[in-house]
Amino acid sequence: MPSADAAQRFKRIGVVGAGSMGSMMAFAFSELGLDVSVWDVEKANVDKVMGWTKKAKTMKGKIEGFYSIDEFTKSLEGHGPEKLFIFSVTHGHPADSVLKMIKPDLKRGDIILDGGNENYRRTERRQRECEEIGVTWIGMGVSGGYQSARHGPSLSPGGDAKALELIMPLLEAYSAKDPKTGAPCVTRIGPGGSGHFVKMVHNGIEGGMLSTLAEAWSYMHIGLGMDYEQIGDVFTEWNSKGELRNNYLVSIGADIMKTKRTPEGDWHGEGAGRDGGYVLDDVLDKVVQDDDNTEGTPLWSVMESASRHVSTPTLTVAHYLRIASGNRAERDRAAKKLQMPTPRLMENTRDRAAVLEKLRKAVYCSFLASFCQGLEVIARASEDEGWGINMGNCLQIWRAGCIIQSEYIADILQPPLATNKHMMNMKFIDEVALELNNNFSALKSIVLEGIVSDQYMPALTATLEYLKYEGGMNLPTKFMEAQMDYFGAHSYNKPGIPGEDPGPVRKGPHHYEWKPA
Ligand SMILES: NC(=O)C1=CN([C@@H]2O[C@H](COP(=O)(O)OP(=O)(O)OC[C@H]3O[C@@H](n4cnc5c(N)ncnc54)[C@H](OP(=O)(O)O)[C@@H]3O)[C@@H](O)[C@H]2O)C=CC1
Numbered sequence: 001m002p003s004a005d006a007a008q009r010f011k012r013i014g015v016v017g018a019g020s021m022g023s024m025m026a027f028a029f030s031e032l033g034l035d036v037s038v039w040d041v042e043k044a045n046v047d048k049v050m051g052w053t054k055k056a057k058t059m060k061g062k063i064e065g066f067y068s069i070d071e072f073t074k075s076l077e078g079h080g081p082e083k084l085f086i087f088s089v090t091h092g093h094p095a096d097s098v099l100k101m102i103k104p105d106l107k108r109g110d111i112i113l114d115g116g117n118e119n120y121r122r123t124e125r126r127q128r129e130c131e132e133i134g135v136t137w138i139g140m141g142v143s144g145g146y147q148s149a150r151h152g153p154s155l156s157p158g159g160d161a162k163a164l165e166l167i168m169p170l171l172e173a174y175s176a177k178d179p180k181t182g183a184p185c186v187t188r189i190g191p192g193g194s195g196h197f198v199k200m201v202h203n204g205i206e207g208g209m210l211s212t213l214a215e216a217w218s219y220m221h222i223g224l225g226m227d228y229e230q231i232g233d234v235f236t237e238w239n240s241k242g243e244l245r246n247n248y249l250v251s252i253g254a255d256i257m258k259t260k261r262t263p264e265g266d267w268h269g270e271g272a273g274r275d276g277g278y279v280l281d282d283v284l285d286k287v288v289q290d291d292d293n294t295e296g297t298p299l300w301s302v303m304e305s306a307s308r309h310v311s312t313p314t315l316t317v318a319h320y321l322r323i324a325s326g327n328r329a330e331r332d333r334a335a336k337k338l339q340m341p342t343p344r345l346m347e348n349t350r351d352r353a354a355v356l357e358k359l360r361k362a363v364y365c366s367f368l369a370s371f372c373q374g375l376e377v378i379a380r381a382s383e384d385e386g387w388g389i390n391m392g393n394c395l396q397i398w399r400a401g402c403i404i405q406s407e408y409i410a411d412i413l414q415p416p417l418a419t420n421k422h423m424m425n426m427k428f429i430d431e432v433a434l435e436l437n438n439n440f441s442a443l444k445s446i447v448l449e450g451i452v453s454d455q456y457m458p459a460l461t462a463t464l465e466y467l468k469y470e471g472g473m474n475l476p477t478k479f480m481e482a483q484m485d486y487f488g489a490h491s492y493n494k495p496g497i498p499g500e501d502p503g504p505v506r507k508g509p510h511h512y513e514w515k516p517a
């Protein structure tokens with residue numbers, strides 16, 4: 001329950017967007033005792049929510065649907081000192097258009113929480129725009145999908161400290177709770193667009209983990225010839241102890257492996273069938289939200305990492321795999337031309353249990369590397385933007401409610417990051433370095449054996465190479481640097497010269513005239 005203060009202050013909240021997330025938020029806030037006004041650009045979405053209210057048994061506050069945005073905004077007047085909105089709409093233009101529509105009815109002190117996956121620069125633009133009229137715009141990452149939106153997500157709000165102080169009791173009541181300590185999975189990340197930045201990186205890490213696990217699934221199914229039930233058992237086992245314990249993506253992987261078609265299907269008839277087949281086999285290998293621009297977070301993570309000079313290959317190749325997957329028609333044409341080998345059953349796998357143990361370690365290694373890469377982007381941005389993000393807090397809010405929750409990884413990373421506020425390179429943390437080192441040979445062996453039988457392993461191989469070159473002192477870039485000096489007089493640093501080796505990240509003073517012009 002929200003504290004007495006918060007409950008007194010906010011008796012009603014306005015939810016903008018009644019899609020998968022917004023509709024669930026409406027019910028969650030109602031259960032917290034707030035009356036909820038719901039508006040959506042699509043009348044049918046409002047009707048759907050209102051239909052559900054008729055069957056809902058746990059509502060405490062009223063839920064009222066509105067087709068008119070003016071009536072929606074007016075419904076929030078007179079219930080407390082300020083109006084409180086939560087936006088849950090597609091990123092970009094939708095939020096701007098709703099802000100434009102409600103702006104005439106906004107008053108000094110009103111607070112808008114943007115719970116969409118928005119680009120942090122757009123969040124900052126809206127913060128400036130709202131500040132001019134005394135309204136606070138908070139960019140708030142919401143993670144955990146629609147199930148968590150209903151029962152408690154991980155929240156990463158960023159923006160004005162005073163406004164956040166007012167709504168924090170409500171957000172604490174709404175958020176997921178750390179199962180170990182009961183602590184709420186929400187904290188003020190920092191000023192400006194920092195909250196949306198952290199959510200963006202969360203989704204980048206999520207991408208690296210999703211690809212890693214999908215590759216492991218295919219490795220088991222095609223490479224080791226395991227059926228879905230067997231793979232489900234492996235995921236369940238992995239999730240029960242050790243480095244992959246209480247790992248959300250592994251746990252839902254086990255669920256997916258066991259989900260069969262039923263005569264009725266789900267509540268709207270999807271997955272109906274009497275053949276006893278698996279719902280997964282109704283799913284095509286196309287991820288399209290990057291192509292249709294309904295989601296931008298993984299792409300922005302890649303762009304941010306490159307522009308802030310942080311190496312994030314696991315997250316990046318995961319994104320490119322998604323992009324390649326989206327256009328299946330084009331892949332079909334290319335496949336006919338390229339005649340690539342396809343993954344096949346591995347030969348001579350005598351000890352499957354040993355391979356599975358190596359695969360578990362490889363998955364863990366790639367998950368941990370995904371966290372390192374994402375956290376380094378946050379650390380860099382926090383320094384660049386002066387946000388002062390406590391990265392230990394990021395691990396805390398990712399302990400429950402969110403997609404990347406990974407108990408073991410949080411246990412390793414949170415303590416050192418909570419004490420060292422300026423840690424820029426996660427591989428400097430002794431425990432992290434030790435874990436990556438300990439699991440490297442398993443990852444290498446999985447990649448080696450997988451290559452022989454043509455398994456798909458972009459994230460696993462990217463992680464392997466990442467660890468080699470991030471911790472390598474004899475990189476082939478020596479030759480690259482010479483070539484660039486040859487054709488572009490780009491100059492170089494010299495071995496053994498103080499101030500150059502290792503020296504700062506600065507162009508070297510030497511140029512050799514390899515070939516006069
Ligand atoms: N699904 C998830 O797991 C998560 C999603 N998010 C983010 O939450 C937000 C909502 O996602 P989700 O509920 O999944 O998406 P949905 O597509 O289900 O809902 C998006 C909502 O935005 C509305 N919308 C679209 N265009 C406009 C517009 N021009 N003006 C006003 N409203 C518009 C949609 O209306 P219409 O139906 O007419 O298109 C719909 O109600 C997104 O920003 C998403 O990135 C965050 C965390 C998790």
Ligand SMILES: O=C(CO)[C@H](O)[C@H](O)COP(=O)(O)O
Binds near residue numbers: 297
């Ligand atoms: O934000 C999320 C979870 O954290 C949503 O599930 C989101 O839809 C994931 O999509 P994408 O990978 O394209 O960001």
